[in-house]
Amino acid sequence: MRYSRVRSAVLWEALRGVLDRIAPASGRSEVVDVGGGTGGFAVPLAELGHRVTVVDSNPDALAALERRAAESGVAVRALQGDAVDLPDMLGRDSADLVLCHSVLEYVDDPGAAMAALTGVVRPGGSVSLLVAGQIATALHRAVAGHFDDARAVLTDPSGRWGEGDRMPRRFTRETLSALVRGANLRVAELHGVRIFADLVPSSMIDGDSDSADALIALETVAAVHPVLRDLATQLHLVADRPVE
Numbered sequence: 001m002r003y004s005r006v007r008s009a010v011l012w013e014a015l016r017g018v019l020d021r022i023a024p025a026s027g028r029s030e031v032v033d034v035g036g037g038t039g040g041f042a043v044p045l046a047e048l049g050h051r052v053t054v055v056d057s058n059p060d061a062l063a064a065l066e067r068r069a070a071e072s073g074v075a076v077r078a079l080q081g082d083a084v085d086l087p088d089m090l091g092r093d094s095a096d097l098v099l100c101h102s103v104l105e106y107v108d109d110p111g112a113a114m115a116a117l118t119g120v121v122r123p124g125g126s127v128s129l130l131v132a133g134q135i136a137t138a139l140h141r142a143v144a145g146h147f148d149d150a151r152a153v154l155t156d157p158s159g160r161w162g163e164g165d166r167m168p169r170r171f172t173r174e175t176l177s178a179l180v181r182g183a184n185l186r187v188a189e190l191h192g193v194r195i196f197a198d199l200v201p202s203s204m205i206d207g208d209s210d211s212a213d214a215l216i217a218l219e220t221v222a223a224v225h226p227v228l229r230d231l232a233t234q235l236h237l238v239a240d241r242p243v244e
Helices: 002-022 042-047 059-072 083-090 110-120 134-143 147-155 173-182 202-206 209-222
Strands: 030-034 051-056 077-080 095-101 121-132 186-193 234-240
Touching: 002 095, 002 121, 002 186, 002 209, 002 234, 030 042, 030 083, 042 051, 042 059, 051 059, 051 083, 059 077, 083 095, 083 110, 095 110, 110 121, 110 173, 121 134, 121 173, 134 147, 173 186, 173 234, 202 209
Parallel strands: 030 051, 030 095, 051 077, 095 121
Antiparallel strands: 121 234, 186 234
């Protein structure tokens, strides 16, 4: 449990900050979680009082989400669909915050997905993107002794290490930022998620609350470090839709 908290601490801190910044007068934001699956983000956000809609292509995941929400005593709307369907499903300018976590790696057309996210978020609202980091994968493959794989990750346009790589694409800070700007969104924040956490054995953290707290403090500082954040397993970018 402590290890899981360490891995997600930076992301949750960033999301709370975004929600505070963009909060409507009611204090309850309209949140859309694209590819939100079983509700790992949606249910806690609903518990905080926000109105949350999860859009996911997997009906089994949505069924699990509904059970999880019911067990937590909150209401979360579950809709089956893909990222590119968002404007038609939800209407334009309908969300204060759109989460798109671990989705852009898998969609057929990241540009089309980003355009759909832009269409759904209201002017003044934000989009939270979480993607796999290309540079971190090269480091992890090299540490594991797969040096050819590490070189391939750095030279492949999609950041893949070979045919056995199950990840369709990975991102760098530059490629993710370019995707955001191409959708007419403004890069507001960039964080590195799991910079050190994935290098530390979980047993070291789960058995020691002081170590877990110390690692969270380290991750929090490193998350915005201009060099270290690029080395993170995941890159978290907050993009704002300008008020027109």
